[in-house]
Amino acid sequence: MKAVHYYRCMRGIVWREALRFLNQRGRFLAALVRPLVWLLIFATGFRFVLGVSIIPPYQTYIPYQVYIAPGLIGMIIMFQGMQSSLSMVWDRETGSMRTLLVSPLPRWYLLVSKLVAAVIVSVLQAYVFLGIAYFWGVHPPRLGYLPVFPALILAGMMLSALGLFLSSVIRQLENFAGVMNFVIFPMFFASSALYPLWTVQQANERLYEICMANPFTHAVELIRFALYEKFNLEAFGVVAGSLVVFMVLAVLGYDPGRGLITRRGGAE
Amino acid sequence: MLDLNTEAADGGAAGAPAREALPLVVEGLSHSFGERQALREVSFKLGRGDRTMLLGLNGAGKTTLFSLITRLYNHRSGSIRIFGWEIKQKPSEALARLGVVFQLATLDLELSVAQNLYYHAALHGLPRREAGVRLRREIERVGLTDRLREHARTLSGGQRRRVEIARALVHRPRVLLLDEPTVGLDVASRQFLLDHVRMLCREEGIAALWATHLIDEVDSAARVIVLHRGRILAEGPVPEVIRRANASSMREAFDKLTGERGE
Numbered sequence: 001m002k003a004v005h006y007y008r009c010m011r012g013i014v015w016r017e018a019l020r021f022l023n024q025r026g027r028f029l030a031a032l033v034r035p036l037v038w039l040l041i042f043a044t045g046f047r048f049v050l051g052v053s054i055i056p057p058y059q060t061y062i063p064y065q066v067y068i069a070p071g072l073i074g075m076i077i078m079f080q081g082m083q084s085s086l087s088m089v090w091d092r093e094t095g096s097m098r099t100l101l102v103s104p105l106p107r108w109y110l111l112v113s114k115l116v117a118a119v120i121v122s123v124l125q126a127y128v129f130l131g132i133a134y135f136w137g138v139h140p141p142r143l144g145y146l147p148v149f150p151a152l153i154l155a156g157m158m159l160s161a162l163g164l165f166l167s168s169v170i171r172q173l174e175n176f177a178g179v180m181n182f183v184i185f186p187m188f189f190a191s192s193a194l195y196p197l198w199t200v201q202q203a204n205e206r207l208y209e210i211c212m213a214n215p216f217t218h219a220v221e222l223i224r225f226a227l228y229e230k231f232n233l234e235a236f237g238v239v240a241g242s243l244v245v246f247m248v249l250a251v252l253g254y255d256p257g258r259g260l261i262t263r264r265g266g267a268e
Numbered sequence: 269m270l271d272l273n274t275e276a277a278d279g280g281a282a283g284a285p286a287r288e289a290l291p292l293v294v295e296g297l298s299h300s301f302g303e304r305q306a307l308r309e310v311s312f313k314l315g316r317g318d319r320t321m322l323l324g325l326n327g328a329g330k331t332t333l334f335s336l337i338t339r340l341y342n343h344r345s346g347s348i349r350i351f352g353w354e355i356k357q358k359p360s361e362a363l364a365r366l367g368v369v370f371q372l373a374t375l376d377l378e379l380s381v382a383q384n385l386y387y388h389a390a391l392h393g394l395p396r397r398e399a400g401v402r403l404r405r406e407i408e409r410v411g412l413t414d415r416l417r418e419h420a421r422t423l424s425g426g427q428r429r430r431v432e433i434a435r436a437l438v439h440r441p442r443v444l445l446l447d448e449p450t451v452g453l454d455v456a457s458r459q460f461l462l463d464h465v466r467m468l469c470r471e472e473g474i475a476a477l478w479a480t481h482l483i484d485e486v487d488s489a490a491r492v493i494v495l496h497r498g499r500i501l502a503e504g505p506v507p508e509v510i511r512r513a514n515a516s517s518m519r520e521a522f523d524k525l526t527g528e529r530g531e
Contacts, residue, residue: 023379099391102339
């Protein structure tokens, strides 16, 4: 198996995902409704409630919707990442996963390719969101739109790998509502997505530590800094490290010999 | 891998275990889901050009067997070898030589016929241009060249199945697995598939394993494996299996072997 086979395989998987996205524009746009509701309504309502001080990477006082925009981008890629990785586990019995898994390339590589393809689509969604947010007063520096790309890819891969790992090993996460309640909401609220963590620290030191240990916090900060043309080494380290750990666990958890089907008692 | 794919047509690839050139060898394969034992000590061989019908009632273990051969889950006992490559140790070499038509429909209905086939070719690492040549040939052989650009959704059930066979052959496998491929098809489509696979075995030496619960699909020129409650009850050329069972037809042989009435 040569490198060129690997390359062609991943290109094919990404190409298919892109084609499906082109054929399903409705679903693509529907996924943008949730973060837009947060931005257009929630952020407006809270605009003057929260006093936001000057914190890096910002160099001036910023309105609330500017603060939460990176957090909402994080929300987009977390939702998409979780959704795509969950469907990979639940759909294992269905056609698309079966045809994927008879490829002679290693299973871990197929899973990674599939995640890359889904992340690329979610990154497109993040850019569309940023485009809309521009008309709502979110004006990051023009060049910030470039470095945010690798930040989004990295954060998206990390969150997708987490989703794949969780859904492979935790049987109870059998529907998306469970994942919303036990994974997405806790990770989203215990992070720097909606409020700067110094406000959390003043209120509750323990909660602050939890927020700091939350990889989603670092994903959001990596995106936030990148969007303002800055590199946050700590956030990068945590996100990259988490990606490696979650990916290894996910690939091990996806072992077909120990998968959901076997444990469920199987279907003939 | 792709070079191997063609060179290894008869198991002669460098590095392949020399003593074994058989397309598919299953030995002592058992599998259970919790308490329920789905397969017990299943062993059989497929030779070059063999067309073998895997006959069993629903729940006999056919789909489990196919899931193990296609590595959907790992087998924990026994062995599965494709041209000598154990699927657990050398999955890449084994899967490169294997084509599969699944029981459930697996075409991506959002994509066109050609896009479905290109996607499959990419999964096998084929370059796009070569994939184009090969898929045109395969789609022509199933008589659907004029439907290449159309969405898979617009095809009938029989046409979709034909596309799936064409897709399973794009990477030129030497072993073809078909899991109840005629379920839900009309008589003409079923006959087309049977004839097509017959031709593949005869003219290209492909070894085919065709799972079915329909005794009518087992013709006397084929080999048959009778699978019942996870065990193989008989294996061999159809006339021989009938003779050994002291029966006059495959239907009678099946009933005698299993003690149940087949369809």
